Amino acid sequence: MKVTSTLLLATGAAAAWTSKKVQDQNIYPPNGYTHPVQAPQPGSTYEYIIVGSGAGGSPLAARLALAGHSVLLIDAGEDHGTDRQVQVPAMHPFASEYNPIRWDYFVERHDDEQQALRDTKYTWQTPAGDYWQRLNDTSAQPPAGSTKKGLLYPRTGALGGCTVHNALLMVQATKKDWDDIAATTGDASWSASNMRQYFKKLERNAYLQGGLLNSGSHGFSGWLPTRLTPSALIVQDLKITSLLITAATTTGKGLLGSLLGTVAGALQALTLDVNTDASNRDTADLIYQMPLAMNEDYMRTGPRDFVLSVATATNSDGSRKYKLDIVLNTLVTKVNFDQSGAVPKATGVDYIFGKSLYRADPRPASNGPSASGTVYASREVIVSGGAFNTPQILKLSGVGPAAELAAHGIPLVKNLPGVGGNLQDRYEIPIVGEAPTKFSLLADCTFLAAAGDPCYDRWKAGKLAELKGSYTTNGIAWGYLKHSSTSGPDHDLWIGGSTAYFHGYFPGYSRYATAGGNNWSWLTLKAHSRNRAGSVNLTSADPRDTPYINFRNFAEGGEEDLQALVEGMQYSLSAFDKLVPLDGSFKRVWPDPKTVNTPAELRQFAIDEAWGHHASCTAPIGADSDPMAVLDSKFRVRGVSGLRVVDASAFPRIPGLFIALPTYTMSEKAADVILADAAASP
Secondary structure (H helix, E strand, O other): OOOOOHHHHHOOOOOOEEEOOOOOOOOOOOOOOOOOOOOOOOOOEEEEEEEOOOOOHHHHHHHHHHOOOOEEEEOOOEOOOOOHHHHOHHHHHHHOOOOOOEEEEEEEOOOOHHHHOOOOOOEEEOOOOOEEEOOOOOOOOOOOOOEEEEEEEEEEOEOOHHHHOOOOEOOOOOHHHHHHHHHHHOOHHHOHHHHHHHHHHHEEEOOHHHHOOOHHHOOEOOOEEEEOOOOHHHHHOHHHHHHHHHHHHHOOOOHHHHHOOOHHHHHHHOOOOOOOOOOOOOOOOEEEOOOEOEOOOOOEOOHHHHHHHHHOOEOOOOOEOOOEEEEOOEEEEEEEEEOOOOOOEEEEEEEEEOOOOOOOOOOOOOOOOOEEEEEEEEEEEEEOOHHHHHHHHHHHOOEEOHHHHHHOOOOOOEEOOOOOOOEEOOEEEEEEEEOOOOOHHHOOOOOOOOOOOHHHHHHHHOOOHHHHHHHHOOOEEEEEEEOOOOOOOOOOEEEEEEOOOOOOOOOOHHHHHHOOOOEEEEEEEEOOOOOOOEEEEOOOOOOOOOOEEEOOOOOOOHHHHHHHHHHHHHHHHHHHHOOOOEOEOOEEEEOOOOOOOOHHHHHHHHHHHOEOOOOEOOOOEOOOOOOOOOEOOOOEEOOOEOEEEOOHHHOOOOOOOOOHHHHHHHHHHHHHHHHHHHHHOO
C-alpha cells in the first residue's frame, strides 16, 4: 500500500513506503555567498584543469592556485553551500536528499538477484514515476508494472562534492593505512610519520582535547575547523545521558566500566581525543566524542569554503589575487590526448554545459546542453570525480579495460584493466530502539518541514554553543572504537549512536529517520573491510548516463567481516538491554525482535541489509609490478602523461573509519607532489 505518513513507519507498523522521485521540500534563499554559475571560456588554457570539486579536487585546486599556478576547477553541479539544509550539522540527512544538489545512484550489492531482493530497502520505480520499497512489510509486492532500480547510494552534484552532504565526521586514517601504501609502492613519503604533517597543515583545531591536552597531534592554522558537539547537549537530555552511561559500562572494561557508571564518569570518557598521535590510538578500545567539520558558528565547513576563499581573494586594488576559475553546471565528457608521441599526453577536456545534465540528478534537464566546448591544460589534467565518476571519465576517455571500451565503441588510448575494479566500501548495520516519548532535544525540531522550525531559529540566532541547541550536532554523540575477534592489530569496529530511525538509504529516508523523534540507532560500522570484488562499469558511451555499480558484498573475506558485524550488533543489543532508564526505556524495533536474535539470524540480517556510503578504490595506487594498479605513488595514471587522479578512488584499500579526512590528507600530499614536479620542469 502507499504510505503518506512517515510517523506510521517510525512507530514500527508494517507498511511499504512510497516517495516521489523529486521530493517536496521547502527551498529557502541562501544565507551567504553563492558562487555564480558560469561555463568555461571555450578554447581557454590553464596550467591545471581539475575535474571534480569534492574532497580531493577543491583542496588541490586551492593549493595549486596559492602557489601561483593558473587553475580551472570544473563541477557538474551548482553552489548551494550557504543553503540552510547544507549549513546545519543536524540536517545532513536532508542535505543528501536536497533537490538542488542530490545525485541518486542506484547500485547493486549482490550478483544473486534473489539475495539482492531480500534487502527491504531495494527500490522499484512505479508506473507513476514514484519510488517504492518494502521496508517494514517484507511480504509486500511492488505495484504492477514497476521496474527495478536498485539500492539508493546518495552522492552530490555541487561545489564541494559530497563534503556538503556528509555527516561531518573528521577521523584520521590509521597509521597502518598510510604505512601499507608506502610498503606497497616503495615510496616512503606515504609513511604515517610523513603523512601526519598534512593533517596538521589542513586542520584548525578548536576543541579542548586537541588544543590543550594533545596539542602536539594537531594543527591550528589550517583551512578545516574541527569542533565537538557541545557536551551540554548530552546532560540536557536524560535519554542521551542514560545511553552514554550504558554504552560505557557495556564495554566491559573492568575498572573503566565501573568508573563510567556515573554521569560524571561517562562524560569523562569524552575528554579523550580520537585524532591523537598517541601510540595506542589505533589499538585501544575506547569511547570518543567525534570531531566534526564546523566553524565557530557551528556551521558545516569544508573544502568548498577553502577553495572559494582562494578564488574570491582580491588584492588591495580589488583585482583578483589568484588565477583560479570555478565553472559550474559543466559536465566533462572526456579527457583529450595528443597521441603523436610515444606516450599519449593529456591536453585538456571536452565538456557540455547545462543544468541537471548528469542523469543521477533526479530533476530532468529541460533542454539538454546549452553549450559545449574544449578547454586546454598546458601542464596536467587531474581527475577528482570520486569512486564512481573518476573511472567513468577515464573509460570515456579511452583509458581502461580494452574489452569494455571496445564494447562501447570507445577508441583505446591505454589499456588499464584496473580502472573501475577494486571497488570497496565499509559495511554498516543498525540496531534501532524506540522510546515512548521524544528526546527532549528534538521536542520542537521540524527539520525545516513546517513553516517554522524553533530548533533552526535557535541555531541561527544563538551566540554561544549552549544557546544554539540541538542543531549544533550531527546527531552522532560519540563512537566506540572496538576490536572484533577477526580484527588485526587495529580496531575494526566503530559503534556509534544516533537520535534517528536510521537503517540505511532509500528515497525519502531522511524524513523516515527523523519523523518520530523517539528513536535511537546503534550503528555498527566495519572498518578495513576485506571485500575488493566491486566494480564500476559503463552502461553506454553517453557521458550523461550513470554507470553500473555492484559492490558484491561479502564476496571476499565475507566470513570474517560478517563475524565482526555480528559482534558489533551484539554489543548494541546488550547496550539496549542494560540501559539505566533515566527517562524511559527503549524497545527494539529493528531488526524485528521476533525473528532476529541468534548469531546466525544476525549474520543473515547483515547479509540482507548491510549498506555503506564510503565508496572508494576504483583507480588505485599500486606497485609498478601490479597490472591492476591504475596510478603510481605520485598519482600519475600509468601509461600516459599529464594525467593524474586525486580522490578517494586512488586508495588501494579503504582507509580507517570515515573517508573524508583521509581524502583531504591525500589531497594535501598530492599538491606537494605536483608542485615539486612543476618546480623540476618549469
